[in-house]
Amino acid sequence: MGEAAVVFRIGPLQVTSVVVTTWGIMLLLGVFSWAATRRLGLDPGPLQTVLEGVVAAIDGAIREVLPQRSRLVLPFIGTLWIYILVANLAGLVPGLASPTGHLSVTAGLALLVFFSVHWFGIRSEGLKGYLVHYLKPSPILLPFHIISELSRTVALAVRLFGNIMSLELAALLVLLVAGLLAPVPLLMLHIVEALVQAYIFGMLALIYVAGAMQSQIESREKGNAI
């Protein structure tokens, strides 16, 4: 896995093949969503049933972790799951590389999760109320809270990047050493790994967001109880 090739430039920005692949994924998902949801009805067809099943499963998973505000975080967490899954599986298409096998992509996603945690936390209780929870149970723990926030963000980025990059690299090495059909089981493993890594990334993001929001709710409930 070398550096991504620069396809073209927009001013100072270099548009690499990874970004182009992402655009392709965005186009695919956008067109598919638009086409699939044009004629939704109360009596669903097979495609609508699948779509409703996917969205309901995402909503259900979020609702189990964050029952009160599931609809607020559903677009963000759901898009993480869908995008990372499709991006992971894009490596199976000949000629394409998984965007999630690049640290720039996973770091960007991790940074989005980092900021979204604070965004949803502040939206939930306000800036002051949110920041106060870093001082609990003791202000001494503030540095550890900050370290924890940074380290888990880095861990998110590196975990996804490392797994997908290593998986693709392993498949490439097996292909070079053993021939054309030998990496097929490895590709099957790629599918499983793509699902698992997408789930892990999305679920961790959900837990971080829910943690930021729930801490405020728990603090409020305790205050009410007292």
Next chain:
Amino acid sequence: MELDWSTFALEILNFLILVWILKRFLYRPVLGVIEQRQAHIREALADAKSVEEKALALQSQYENRLAEWEREREAARAGLAKEIAAERERLLNALAASLEQEREKRRVVAERSQQEWLRSAEERAIAQARRFLAKLLARLASPELEGRLVDLALDELRQLAGEQSRALAEAAAAPGVRIAVASAYPLDGGRRERLVRALAGLAGRELPAELGERKDLVSGLLVTVGPWMLHANLRDELEFFAGASNRAP
């Protein structure tokens, strides 16, 4: 493993755009239709619940009505039983009265029949007694008995009360009237003379006398002065006896 800042920034931007796209074209429509279906289901459930409540209300209403009908039926049955009992009592009373009336009628009929029988028996007894007496008196009849009867008649003429005496006088006052004396046996001269004289005394004048014999008188005599008659014979006495016995209560 270098970080490409252009890719990093573009990926962040791409992801945010993708969030908007999926929110606009996937989550919102699908969640909307799910909510629409859930609302539809809730509405259907509410309708079903409403229908169920209505059905339960109707069931309760019908049960109440059935219970009311049952009570009314029981009341009607009780009323009917009461009416039947009253009618039965009335009919039994009427039957008892009818039976009593019939019994009374039968008792009256039986009593009347018994009285009739008694009267008939009495009449038969009287008739038998009369026949017996007639036979007995016929066997006892004799000129001596007749003489005693004539003497008895003479005593009665002497003791005749004012009314009888006036009746005889009025009968004797009619022109051409005569004294008819019929006897079972021929009267001797003395008694005949006393009889004629006694009658003349009562009539207030001398009347011609006509004497005759009649065996059917058994014994004694029958004196006729115009419409006035003196029955001093056994036949007429027997007839009088029999008639008096029949008239007796």
